Amino acid sequence: MLSVRREKQILSASHTYVLGCDEVGRGSMAGPVVAGVVAFDKNFFIRLPGWAKKVNDSKQLSPVMRAELQFHIKQSAASWSVGVVSPKVIDRINILAATKRAADHALRKIHMQLSVDTKKTFLLLDGNFLLPNYTGRQEAVVHGDALVFCIAAASIVAKVYRDELMVKLDKKFPGYEFKAHKGYGTKLHKVALKRLGLSSIHRKTFC
DSSP states (O other), X not given: OOBOHHHHHHXXXXXXXXXXXXXXXXXXXXXXXXXXXXXXXXXXXXXXXXXXXXOOOGGGSOHHXXXXXXXXXXXXXXXXXXXXXXXXXXXXXXXXXXXXXXXXXXHXXXXXXXXXXXGGEEEEEESSOOOTTOOSEEEEETTGGGTBHHHHHHHXXXXXHHHHHHHHXXXXXXXXXXXXXXXXXXXXXXXXXXXHOOOTTBOXXXX
């Protein structure tokens, strides 16, 4: 089971909610980048449900397990949200800026849903960067999706959302096999690119 020590430390102070944030699709050649944010309160960590032991970095979980866990996470979290930034915007502002923008979008929705300002929340981010536009307390955790429960939970929500979106885009853009590789640079994807050329959801700066 992933550690919840940091979350408990944060919630034992003056914060009402601890937020986990992670992104998916950052290295993809097609499709958007998606940031997930999940908020938990103190009550959740008093008696962790059994499914919480299965939470891990979304990349380490099977699609079936991710789908099961994202259902439980959404049911148990105080709030959850995703932020989506399109391939065109990624090409215009670069992937790091787009990743931060996706997180900003998700965080704005979280705070609206919770009806609290950033003084009541503490954000734990996966990676080695902070969000310059976020006014609350925040902390970056390298490999946080494999170490910190709430970050891993956010990674699962974001991964399931983006995978489902890429399956829908597969129907809109037949031949690229987006449902199989989700836009990443696999051999299958590269063969399709040579045959069909770039679609409107490909990132030109990546391809």
